Amino acid sequence: MNTILVQDPARPVEAVRLRAVGDGGPILRVNNLEVTYYTDSGRAKALDDVSFTLNSGEKLGMVGESGSGKSTLALAMMRMIKAPGRIEGGSVVVGGGDLMTLDAESMRKARLSRIAYIPQGAMNSLNPVTRIGAQMVDAVKSHLPREGRAAIEARCKRALQSVDLDPGVYRMYAHELSGGMKQRVCIAIGILLDPHVIIADEPTSALDVVTQRQVMETIDNVQKAINAAVILIGHDMGLMAQFVDKVAVMYAGRLVEVSTVREMFTDPKHPYSQALISSLPSLGNKGVFQGIPGLAPSLLRLPSGCAFHPRCASAMPHCTTIRPEPQVLPGGRRVTCHLYDGEA
């Protein structure tokens, strides 16, 4: 793989980054990621053999019912899983290097500069007694200790402007901002060091529909500006459909389907994806909405075979005993379902 130096003359040497280019390959490769929570009630495998890739500039929507493992995936990619959870295998390769093999200090540096995470509820975690600017400066300083005060302030104000906030927000406190503005501050913090990959966990929850759209547009704009790969975690398939390129569907810790957004909405392959899509309201669907029968299983007591089989309208006898493996269908879609055995 070739690498080139991407140098911004306005930035000091510390801010210069190596971007992997030339091979046209993915900027992010997640391979066989496994996470288990060791609870008093037993082992919960929250991520089971999760693999996917993303190119620079690509946006992936990660959907699935509550408890399916979406946040665990984000935390595992950031190496922020805490006890009783444990990352038990897999790699997260960003721009050529595997984050899982970095020592603690290198991983600390990689966070924000190579991979940024905007956690669920981030806007409510802004420090109420510290000005927004000071919080942004702290984030930059921990990565670029030799960058001068004026340069850091300019960097922070640029980031605020790139999320359509007035640079004056730098001097404000969180309580002076609306929910949408706070969420945009969190996005600005996420892009301070132009990461290769941005993960936003439910960035629009607790916002009204107009603000949700504005926040999604903001993510879209900043993502285009820095050509990052973006993972958007969320429940709202409809909102997601308007902004992402690919959709990944999680069920009980496994990725059951990864397709382009068009394929997912016009021809979902996995019966769980089909159920998710048919539960969405649409202008054409004036009948009764199809719910998904049953409940998501407890990870402590997963059904045998395919974990979805008790709720699956297309289940076959062997689905109850044989676990399906992910397969890549012609055209590149990934599906984990026995219905497609032999089609890969």
Ligand SMILES: Nc1ncnc2c1ncn2[C@@H]1O[C@H](COP(=O)(O)OP(=O)(O)OP(=O)(O)O)[C@@H](O)[C@H]1O
């Ligand atoms: N701290 C923890 N201790 C024990 N088990 C946990 C812990 N955190 C998560 N889990 C287990 O991992 C599973 C996945 O949780 P996770 O938060 O990743 O799901 P999610 O898809 O992000 O849900 P939501 O949409 O509600 O945020 C849960 O069902 C739970 O069994």
